[in-house]
Amino acid sequence: MSDKKDTDYLITNGEEPIKVSYIFPNGDRYEGEYSMGAAGAMMRSGTGKHTSAGGVIYTGEWHEDKMHGRGTLQHPTGAIYEGEFKDNMYEGTGTYTFPDGSMYKGQFHKNRLEGEGAFTDTRGLAWTGEFHGKAALGLKMQYNLYTKQT
Numbered sequence: 001m002s003d004k005k006d007t008d009y010l011i012t013n014g015e016e017p018i019k020v021s022y023i024f025p026n027g028d029r030y031e032g033e034y035s036m037g038a039a040g041a042m043m044r045s046g047t048g049k050h051t052s053a054g055g056v057i058y059t060g061e062w063h064e065d066k067m068h069g070r071g072t073l074q075h076p077t078g079a080i081y082e083g084e085f086k087d088n089m090y091e092g093t094g095t096y097t098f099p100d101g102s103m104y105k106g107q108f109h110k111n112r113l114e115g116e117g118a119f120t121d122t123r124g125l126a127w128t129g130e131f132h133g134k135a136a137l138g139l140k141m142q143y144n145l146y147t148k149q150t
Contacts, residue, residue: 017046027053032062060085075099083108106131118142 017033020042024030032048044050044062051057060071067073067085074080083094090096090108097103106117113131119139120126129139 104131 018035019032020034021031022029022034022042029051030044030048032044032050033046034042034048035045037043043065045064047061049057049059055076057074058067058071060067060073061069063069066088068087069085070083071085072080072082073085078099080097081090081094083090084092086092089111091110092108093106094108095103095105096108096113100122102122103120104113104117105120106113107115109115112133113136114133115131116129117131118126118128119131119136126142127136127139128142129136
């Protein structure tokens with residue numbers, strides 16, 4: 001793949017997507033679909049799996065050599081993001097599970113919690129409201145009321 005930001009692609013005439021298994025010089029690996037940029041550089045495009053030498057794994061959609069569309073990003077720490085990406089960033093609706101098991105489900109903008117969402121802590125308590133990066137004023141705790149079946 002390339003560090004160049006070519007945006008013009010060669011279009012195949014109704015052919016199947018081109019698939020590749022590629023190992024980068026730094027040890028990263030990509031298996032999936034690609035297209036050729038105008039300068040002839042391979043660019044991840046379509047669906048594929050990228051595994052970094054450090055153990056970060058992205059499985060999902062690519063566009064112009066960037067994570068773009070739906071996908072899952074798994075970190076070696078155990079943190080997982082599942083949702084929408086745009087230009088290599090969390091963007092739109094998604095779920096981020098922290099290494100301790102707590103979870104945020106809601107809106108993201110440029111890798112930040114941004115907008116309506118719900119945070120569930122490690123005890124299972126859920127807090128809903130508007131999130132703005134690290135700030136989340138006025139959250140409301142959800143109560144799970146249930147009746148005991150006899």
